[in-house]
Amino acid sequence: xxxxxxxxxxxxxxxxxxxxxxxxxxxxxxxxxxxxxxxxxxxxxxxxxxxxxxxxxxxxxxxxxxxxxxxxxxxxxxxxxxxxxxxxxxxxxxxxxxxxxxxxxxxxxxxxxxxxxxxxxxxxxxxxxxxxxxxxxxxxxxxxxxxxxxxxxxxxxxxxxxxxxxxxxxxxxxxxxxxxxxxxxxxxxxxxxxxxxxxxxxxxxxxxxxxxxxxxxxxxxxxxxxxxxxxxxxxxxxxxxxxxxxxxxxxxxxxxxxxxxxxxxxxxxxxxxxxxxxxxxxxxxxxxxxxxxxxxxxxxxxxxxxxxxxxxxxxxxxxxxxxxxxxxxxxxxxxxxxxxxxxxxxxxxxxxxxxxxxxxxxxxxxxxxxxxxxxxxxxxxxxxxxxxxxxxxxxxxxxxxxxxxxxxxxxxxxxxxxxxxxxxxxxxxxxxxxxxxxxxxxxxxxxxxxxxxxxxxxxxxxxxxxxxx
RNA sequence: CGGGCUGUGGCUUAGUUUGGUCUAGAGCGCUCGGCUGGGGGCCGAGAGAUCGGGAGUUCAAAUCUCCCCAGCCCGACCA
Numbered sequence: 001x002x003x004x005x006x007x008x009x010x011x012x013x014x015x016x017x018x019x020x021x022x023x024x025x026x027x028x029x030x031x032x033x034x035x036x037x038x039x040x041x042x043x044x045x046x047x048x049x050x051x052x053x054x055x056x057x058x059x060x061x062x063x064x065x066x067x068x069x070x071x072x073x074x075x076x077x078x079x080x081x082x083x084x085x086x087x088x089x090x091x092x093x094x095x096x097x098x099x100x101x102x103x104x105x106x107x108x109x110x111x112x113x114x115x116x117x118x119x120x121x122x123x124x125x126x127x128x129x130x131x132x133x134x135x136x137x138x139x140x141x142x143x144x145x146x147x148x149x150x151x152x153x154x155x156x157x158x159x160x161x162x163x164x165x166x167x168x169x170x171x172x173x174x175x176x177x178x179x180x181x182x183x184x185x186x187x188x189x190x191x192x193x194x195x196x197x198x199x200x201x202x203x204x205x206x207x208x209x210x211x212x213x214x215x216x217x218x219x220x221x222x223x224x225x226x227x228x229x230x231x232x233x234x235x236x237x238x239x240x241x242x243x244x245x246x247x248x249x250x251x252x253x254x255x256x257x258x259x260x261x262x263x264x265x266x267x268x269x270x271x272x273x274x275x276x277x278x279x280x281x282x283x284x285x286x287x288x289x290x291x292x293x294x295x296x297x298x299x300x301x302x303x304x305x306x307x308x309x310x311x312x313x314x315x316x317x318x319x320x321x322x323x324x325x326x327x328x329x330x331x332x333x334x335x336x337x338x339x340x341x342x343x344x345x346x347x348x349x350x351x352x353x354x355x356x357x358x359x360x361x362x363x364x365x366x367x368x369x370x371x372x373x374x375x376x377x378x379x380x381x382x383x384x385x386x387x388x389x390x391x392x393x394x395x396x397x398x399x400x401x402x403x404x405x406x407x408x409x410x411x412x413x414x415x416x417x418x419x420x421x422x423x424x425x426x427x428x429x430x431x432x433x434x435x436x437x438x439x440x441x442x443x444x445x446x447x448x449x450x451x452x453x454x455x456x457x458x459x460x461x462x463x464x465x466x467x468x469x
Numbered sequence: 470c471g472g473g474c475u476g477u478g479g480c481u482u483a484g485u486u487u488g489g490u491c492u493a494g495a496g497c498g499c500u501c502g503g504c505u506g507g508g509g510g511c512c513g514a515g516a517g518a519u520c521g522g523g524a525g526u527u528c529a530a531a532u533c534u535c536c537c538c539a540g541c542c543c544g545a546c547c548a
Contacts, residue, residue: 006509023480034539034540083548086548087548089546089547090546090547090548110548111548142547142548144546144547145545145546145547146546146547152547200548204548205548206548207548208548209548212548226548229548231548261548296506296507297505297506297507298505298506299506325506327506327509328505328506328508328509328510329506329507329508329510330506330507330508330509330510331506331508331509331510332508332509333507333508333509334508334509335509337508346507348506348507349507350507351507358507
């Protein structure tokens with residue numbers, strides 16, 4: 001059994017590895033309806049950590065949480081031409097309810113720009129009502145043809161922010177702020193996932209937006225995953241839903257709106273950004289269980305000591321859990337590794353005889369002999385180091401797998417196992433179509449210095465292209 | 470929607486080509502008991518399958534025929 005790995009190795013079949021991890025770490029199951037997903041307690045606990053970290057950051061920008069209905073009149077979608085065109089193919093529509101056919105079909109929300117726009121129009125009268133900064137945590141439904149757990153499910157959980165502003169500049173600045181202070185900060189510090197920040201080319205833009213800013217991460221197979229996006233909607237939705245306000249001069253003006261979202265897809269990103277052949281690797285900040293204290297045997301003295309340690313770790317503000325030693329040691333250790341718990345404390349007879357325990361890092365597998373009364377301190381240090389190292393390793397990996405190229409053909413070659421970086425001018429137009437035939441798309445555009453452009457028509461932009469999920 | 474393929478205990482699967490030896494076998498998982506325990510440990514005893522559904526051919530169908538259903542892969546599609 002020892003030579004047979006628990007999971008399909010990443011190098012042999014990455015998608016299979018992903019499915020194995022999701023199943024064996026007890027993250028999620030397929031739902032009975034095609035494309036739906038059951039999020040299991042461990043997967044949901046990770047999502048709750050993400051929610052809490054994002055929610056705090058969102059609130060720090062001044063946005064307030066609200067809740068809008070799941071059902072949207074079909075006619076709402078049609079009010080914004082690009083929006084309806086973009087979403088129509090993936091809508092779930094309710095035509096019957098209460099035993100009768102409905103006069104107007106009801107759409108299950110794929111996103112909430114439209115309903116929220118309707119109410120923004122109602123609530124905004126004056127420039128004094130602006131900016132209006134809303135966020136909601138909700139489920140949405142998009143009937144995708146290629147579902148994959150967490151990455152693309154028919155129904156998924158997310159937060160969607162929707163704001164209205166008095167000026168273009170204010171809206172653009174807020175969308176940018178969300179991108180940096182909420183999304184990128186969260187992705188880097190909590191998920192330990194380095195992201196390329198940039199704008200989407202028009203072909204990849206949100207339906208109805210005038211500009212879309214994205215955070216793109218590299219997965220361990222070299223493919224890209226869009227982790228979060230924030231959109232400048234200009235006055236498109238304001239026009240469609242009559243979001244007018246009176247300015248200081250008493251004249252009616254159309255508001256400028258934004259929307260921005262991050263979803264349970266990030267859980268999939270977390271798995272594929274850090275996971276290895278032994279399973280999930282959860283960064284400490286995102287981990288529901290940061291430290292598991294495992295007894296080597298099922299004996300009273302060991303359990304006693306282990307229980308005391310859990311108490312001390314708890315008191316030190318760490319999320320710790322006790323494994324009481326039922327079943328074989330190897331089995332239990334393997335299970336915790338599959339779940340990616342960042343730090344393991346092993347309590348065995350040999351340890352106790354020497355008045356110490358063994359700490360093991362999940363990410364590096366390094367072992368440390370630590371005196372009993374130093375466990376909390378050392379645990380805190382090792383968790384911090386793990387959090388840092390995971391980010392650094394992911395960044396190094398991305399850089400090592402990003403090639404600078406000077407033609408579309410070279411880009412197609414380079415994106416077999418990573419990202420390619422080339423001048424946007426080489427890709428814009430014909431080049432994008434050629435790339436697409438090789439399943440390669442433009443993930444984002446940056447300025448030469450790596451900053452986020454205001455528009456794709458700025459000169460000398462750099463395009464990052466890759467295969468993606 | 471076009472092309473290809475697959476449905477056998479919870480999971481992975483053997484058996485289907487050539488109908489009978491299948492009263493459907495195994496591994497993992499699960500239950501019970503015991504020994505264990507520093508990396509999926511060992512022994513023993515169990516539970517669990519109308520072979521995707523229906524119809525047909527036949528003395529006899531997991532196996533052949535037809536219809537239906539579900540799923541997978543490729544394509545198209547995918548803010």
